[in-house]
Amino acid sequence: MYIKKINSVSFQGIEGANSHLASKALFPKAKIITCETFEEVFDSVKNGKSNIGLIPVENSVAGRVAEIHSLMHKTSLKIVGEYFMKIELNLLGIKNTKIKKIESVRSHIHALSQCRKFIKKNKLRMIVTADTALAAKEISEANNHNESAIASKLSANIYNLKILKKNVEDSLKNVTRFILLQKKQIKVNPSKGKILTSLIFAVNNVPAALHKALGCFAINNVNMTKLESYVNETFKNAEFYVDIEGDARDINVSTALNEIKEYTKFVRILGSYYADKFRK
Known part of the structure; x- marks a missing residue:
């Protein structure tokens, strides 16, 4: 994980929640800060109440946690890690x-x-x-x-x-992916592990804009591990959440991110971080 000096971790829910289990697994000695809402988790990190926030973003059975997209769009926090946890219900x-x-x-x-x-x-x-x-x-x-x-x-x-x-879940392969949020971007080194970069963008409202935007990754040999669309409050244009392999500072990644600007209204880098060992 390569995240050190975590004295406190915040998550949505009360003691005993799956996010509590994930927090204990990652930071067993850290103080836990329970929050009523996901927005409160974001605020607790932003305001310095906790060192790090832990947020579930998707589940292999139930799908994505839709609320997170709008919160990531607004926040200045950075994704500094991910964690996959098997869910036992x-x-x-x-x-x-x-x-x-x-x-x-x-x-x-x-x-x-x-x-x-x-x-x-x-x-x-x-x-x-x-x-x-x-x-x-x-x-x-x-x-x-x-x-x-x-x-x-x-x-x-x-x-x-x-x-x-025990284990009343429909699938025994029930896994939730969590992301970890902090105020500042962490430094990553490819020699220490596989690196992912997450970003969001909105394409220009013209034919083939998404096709051309995604082509920037293909041309520069950047592998995409996730592409997800969602609509904003206007319902006029789709926005996209993307996970790609590599550090945003890598030549091929930075070139792709620069080229994609031609076809998008905005591009926001959410963070570069080490991939969880679950992906190996």
Whole structure:
């Protein structure tokens, strides 16, 4: 990871959330700062309340976290790393209940969507909450035999719940990608590992503008690992989020980024950082 001196890390959710698990895995000695919203995570880093922010951006089952695109468009923070974590979701209930008594299940909307087969099979009524750990906390406080939550093992331990069934996710290959945000761009060295650069851009509203813009990467032998489109609040023009291999300072990458300006309204470099070992 090559990110040092992290004393505090902020994430969206409460203790026991998957972002909490990721934070513990990356920075086990750091102070955790829980935030109600993703925007609050961005603000906590920008205002110096935390050294680094951890944000989930996409899941192999549920797809992208759409809100992040608009926040990345506005922020001055830089992406300084990425982390892939296998997601294990469990059905939790109060200590003296049984799975056959359960009538409803609550969790974050992405977690519910990742467990659709199990929920449908057991005919459970879904209740959406702000995050998985909050669902576990609410179940613990309600102390109702008929209610359950889908959350992590850590949530079960924190909120004194019983795991009624382990791994209720539809796919055992359920992985979430997180990005790490700091105020300043980190220095990267290709001798230490594979480097990625993330950026966003909007193309000019003329025929073949996107084709020509992407051609700048191909011509300069820059490999693209991700291309994602989204619309801004006007719905008039699509904007694009791109991950490419290489440092923004590399000759071929910098040449491509300079050439792409001819076909775009703007180009913003979100950061160059080391690829997670998961990609190897």
